[in-house]
Amino acid sequence: MPQPMLVAAAAIINDKGQVLIARRPAGVDQAGLWELPGGKLAPYETGFQALKREIGEELGIEVLKARPLIRVRHSYSNKTVLLDVWKVLEFAGEPWGREGQPIRWVAVDDLVNYTFPAANKPIIKAVELPEEYLITGAFKDTQDALNRLNKALEQGVKLVQLRAHQLNAESYRELAQAFLGPCQSAGAKLMLNAAPELLNQVDADGIHLTAARLAQYDQRPVPVDKWLAASCHDAESITQAENIRADFITLSPVLKTPSHPKAQALGWHDFNNLTDNSKLPVYALGGMDKKQLDRIFGLGGQGLAGITQYWS
Ligand SMILES: Nc1nc2c([nH]c(=O)n2[C@H]2C[C@H](O)[C@@H](COP(=O)(O)OP(=O)(O)OP(=O)(O)O)O2)c(=O)[nH]1
Numbered sequence: 001m002p003q004p005m006l007v008a009a010a011a012i013i014n015d016k017g018q019v020l021i022a023r024r025p026a027g028v029d030q031a032g033l034w035e036l037p038g039g040k041l042a043p044y045e046t047g048f049q050a051l052k053r054e055i056g057e058e059l060g061i062e063v064l065k066a067r068p069l070i071r072v073r074h075s076y077s078n079k080t081v082l083l084d085v086w087k088v089l090e091f092a093g094e095p096w097g098r099e100g101q102p103i104r105w106v107a108v109d110d111l112v113n114y115t116f117p118a119a120n121k122p123i124i125k126a127v128e129l130p131e132e133y134l135i136t137g138a139f140k141d142t143q144d145a146l147n148r149l150n151k152a153l154e155q156g157v158k159l160v161q162l163r164a165h166q167l168n169a170e171s172y173r174e175l176a177q178a179f180l181g182p183c184q185s186a187g188a189k190l191m192l193n194a195a196p197e198l199l200n201q202v203d204a205d206g207i208h209l210t211a212a213r214l215a216q217y218d219q220r221p222v223p224v225d226k227w228l229a230a231s232c233h234d235a236e237s238i239t240q241a242e243n244i245r246a247d248f249i250t251l252s253p254v255l256k257t258p259s260h261p262k263a264q265a266l267g268w269h270d271f272n273n274l275t276d277n278s279k280l281p282v283y284a285l286g287g288m289d290k291k292q293l294d295r296i297f298g299l300g301g302q303g304l305a306g307i308t309q310y311w312s
C-alpha cells in the first residue's frame with residue numbers, strides 16, 4: 001500500500017447544530033467540490049496540531065476544543081489520502097474564507113445536497129450520526145416497549161434499533177409501526193433489525209442487518225435514501241459491510257457482556273485495529289457504558305451501542 005497523504009479536517013458545529021463547509025477553488029485537487037476545512041499535516045505535526053493551524057489559516061478562528069470523529073483512508077486515481085477528521089466543539093472568532101473560498105453553515109440534514117470528494121461519504125455519515133445507538137432489550141408487551149422507548153427518547157436518544165428476535169414477523173411489524181411516531185416526534189432515526197423488504201411496509205429510516213443477514217448479500221439491499229447498518233465481529237464482516245455499501249456498523253463484543261457470555265471479547269486493542277482499517281463509522285458494542293465514550297472516540301469509534309441503562 002502506498003504511503004497516504006495525511007490530512008486533518010474539521011467538522012465545525014455551531015450552536016444551531018449546523019456544520020461549516022467550504023468550497024475548494026478551481027485548479028486544485030477535487031476542484032469545485034465542497035469539503036470540510038483542513039489540509040495536509042506538516043512534517044512532525046500531530047493531527048490535532050495540523051487541525052489548529054489549518055483552521056486558523058483557512059478560516060481565521062481558533063480551535064479551543066475538539067475530539068476525534070473518524071479516520072478514513074481513501075485511494076483516488078492519483079493519490080491515497082488518510083483523512084483525520086475532528087469534531088470541533090468550541091472555537092473563538094467568526095470564521096471567514098481567508099483564502100477567498102466560499103464557506104457556508106449547513107444543517108446536518110442538508111449535507112446530502114452538497115457534492116463532496118468521494119472520500120467524504122463515511123465522513124458525512126459520521127457527522128450525521130449521534131454518539132449513542134440504542135438497541136432495544138427485553139420487554140413484557142407492546143405498552144412496556146413503548147414506555148421504555150419514550151423514556152430513552154426523553155433522555156435524548158437519537159438513533160434506535162428495534163431488536164426483538166422473540167417476535168414473529170407480524171408482531172414485529174406491528175411494533176415497528178408503533179415505534180415510528182414516537183421516534184419521528186423526538187427527531188430520532190429508527191432502524192429495523194429485520195429483512196430489508198420490511199421497509200416496503202414500515203417507513204422506518206433504515207435496516208440493521210444481523211451478521212447472518214449481512215453475509216447473504218452481494219449488493220446494497222436498501223435504497224440510498226434509507227440507512228443501512230450491520231452487525232460485525234471481525235475484519236471479514238467489516239469488509240463485507242463495506243462491499244455492500246453499508247452506512248455504519250456495530251462491532252462486538254468489545255468487552256465481556258452478560259448478554260452474550262460465550263462470545264470471545266475483542267478488547268480495546270483489536271477494536272482500535274479494526275476501526276483503523278474500516279472506512280465506516282463504527283459503534284462499540286458489548287459491555288459499554290457512557291463513561292467509555294472518550295476512549296471510544298480516541299480509538300476511532302463513532303460512539304457506543306447497546307446502552308442498556310436507557311432500556312432498564
Ligand atoms: N481539507 C479537505 N481535504 C479533503 C477532503 N476530502 C478529501 O478527499 N480531501 C483531499 C483533497 C486533497 O487531496 C487533500 C487535502 O489537501 P488540501 O488541498 O486541503 O491541503 P492544504 O489545505 O494543505 O492545501 P495546500 O497545501 O495544497 O495549499 O485531501 C475534505 O473534506 N477536506
Ligand SMILES: [Mg+2]
Nearest residue numbers: 037038039040
Ligand atoms: Mg485545505
